[in-house]
Amino acid sequence: MHAGAGRKQFRQQGERVRLVAYHNKEAPLEQHWQQVLLEVMDTSPSAAGRAGLDLVAVLDVSTSMKGENLKKLKTAMKFIISKLDPTDRLSIVSFSDEATVQCPLRCMTRASQEELKDMVENGLKAGGNTNIADGLKVLAHRRHVGGRVGSIVLMSDGEQNRGGKAEEVDIMDNVAVYTFGFGAGEFSKVLGTIASKSQGGTFYFVKDGESLSEHFSQILAGLTSVVVQDLKLTVWDQPRHSKIDKVEAGGYHDPHAPADDRDGSVTVSFGELFSGEERKVIVHLLLPAVDRDEYRATTVLFAQCCIQGKYMCSPRDEHLRCDMRRTRTAMSPDAVKPEVKAELVRCGHTERLREVSKLQEKDMDRAKGKLKETERDLLDAERSNNNHPTVKNLRTELTLLLSLTVWKEFISFVVASWTSHYRQRVASRGSVQAVPFFVTPRMPLYRKQAADFDKNPNMALPSMEEDLKQEEEAAARQRPVTPDYRPRKQRIRRRDDDDEGDYFSGERSSSRRSCSGWLWRLLILLCTVLAIAVIIAGVVVFVVFLLYKPKMPRLVVSDARIVQLQYDQAGTIVYVQAFVTILAENNNSKADASFNGVDLALGFHGADVAFLRAAPFAVPPESSLPLRYNVVAAGRPLDPDGMRAMDEALKNGVVPLDLFGKARTRWKVGVFVNLRFWTRLHCRLRFFFPGNGTVMDADRRKCHSRSP
Secondary structure (H helix, E strand, C coil): CCCCCCCCCCCCCCCCEEEEEECCCEECCCCEEEEEEEEEEECCCCCCCCCCEEEEEEEECCHHHCCHHHHHHHHHHHHHHHHCCCCCEEEEEEECCCEEEEEEEEECCHHHHHHHHHHHHHHCCCCCCCCHHHHHHCCCCCCCCCCCEEEEEEEECCCCCCCCCHHHCCCCCCCEEEEEEECCCCHHHHHHHHHHHCCCCCEEEECCCCCHHHHHHHHHHHHCCEEEEEEEEEEEECCCCCEEEEEECHHHCCCCCCCCCCCCCEEEEEEEEECCCEEEEEEEEEECCCCCCCCCCEEEEEEEEEECCEECCCCCCCCEEEEEEECCCCCCCCCCCHHHHHHHHHHHHHHHHHHHCCCCHHHHHHHHHHHHHHHHHHHHHHHCCCCCHHHHHHHHHHHHHHHCCCHHHHHHHHHHHHHHHHHCCCCCEEECCCCCCCCCCHHHHHHHHHHHHHHCCCCCCCCHHHHHHHHHHHHHHHCCCCCCCCCHHHHCCCCCCCCCCEEEECCCCHHHHHHHHHHHHHHHHHHHHHHHHHHHHHHHHHHHHHHHCCCCCEEEEEEEEEEEEEECCCCEEEEEEEEEEEEEEECCCCCCEEEEEEEEEEEECCEEEEEEEECCEEECCCEEEEEEEEEEEEEEECCHHHHHHHHHHHHHCEEEEEEEEEEEEEEEECCCEEEEEEEEEEEEEEEECCCCCEECHHHHHHCECECC
């Protein structure tokens, strides 16, 4: 009862996202809340056509970094330098007592790579205090170049003990800051705050002894695969049918922000999207009470994606519609789809992580008690057989969290988890593979390359082109038959297969979309013309009716009489003679009527006695034409039932004869309208015989033809 509504798909060249909705298909009649889950996903098979990267590495080279930590930092930086290509630019800033720009933004040509590797190896020396704020202030005068991916990677291993508060330093707009904490401690809160203030940034908790290269590789895999920039999602409610109460989108939108006064819409700005990455949004709708079941589903929410100011299709023209049918047999609104339930649990967990991240070491028990509320939500989801991957990953994450007994590790894990869920983006939680939340297809590949590079820093790493080729081959293996060449039977989509919900896709070519659009426009134009023609015709008919007041021509029996009837005991009508007069009436005041195909018959108890026919003729307006028949017939045998009926009729002195048949009429109404109808006659005439042979007046008055 809570399957997603029907599907929709729209395609446009150059756009690589798909919008999917999950929601209940039916809703109760009373006023209640409903939740709709919207997923925005990148559907590109690889990072081909990615935007160039402007990366600034802000590195801690204070005294605490001496030894193994500095060595791992240098190896990680060499890995980053080796992976970037001439499309990308890199700047390195180091800080201890104060910040030093080791090199400004430089294109990563082969020569630049070698120079920067040498600078990292020989120019980064540990010593002094930790002044994170100064390292960030160096970037204050820089401006982000539109069309490129601007990001900052900040790495530190300890508390700031020099300079101002780093979390209060203003960062450039539209630039994500990814912070890496080498080791556990309260300083994780500062790094987490810096990351969460930027658009899309997360905090990476790196345990002592862990490879820094592998942690760096994850964010590098994302930053070098940005295929969608300035991504926005706009939703509208349906006045009188629904009202948006709040929109939950993590760190991308204030859930209590008011809707746009102009059209009641709410817009969520996501910024950049890595290849294979997705964003989830929960829309809370208030559905008003209705007094009866709805025959058809009603749209309660519209959704539309926009990329770099360009809608995937015209706003409010073609967009994703979420439909629900109001019925008294609907299940409780609490019975949501597994995808919606899993996301609601994750959102609740995110809020609890945020609250716990503000606690102190003395509040360890309180913090774990707060997180156990997530465990209750997970148990509720698991009892309903919810095997969604989000539920499983949350269970893994919560188990790891509650198993930690040292506050420093616990709070670092909490901050990393919170920023990851807050931004719906990957972040390390101590170990690089601790919890597989928000991992994109490229990240495992880069993580393996980083692990190999740690073992042999002099090895040659695959180029970006080789990475792209490997990704495309992997995508081809996962989808061996493309939709364009799939056999017809495999291309048929089942109408009842709604597990994926409604979706909006921008992954195909524009030619089919353009053709389909023109066909729809042509169809709409034709329907409009036909509708106008029907309306005009209706008006004309109505006016003609008022002016001419048309009436159907008909056949009316005006007189009938049996002259002679001879019947023998063998059951045969030996001889019968009758006079029948039928009037062909035309009661129209301004139109002639013509009759043709007049074919009538007299019968007795199912046996035809005589046939009455006439050649075509016309009747002037408001007049009639008599058809006088002298009916003579002989030798008509009757069946046993007919014999008994005739004996009874002669005994009672009333002989019934059936008159039946049809005639085709034609007459004009006005100048253009030419009407043709069949008029049909079927009545029983009772004659006084033996007697005077006349027909009963009641039968004669009722005997006239009718048109359908």
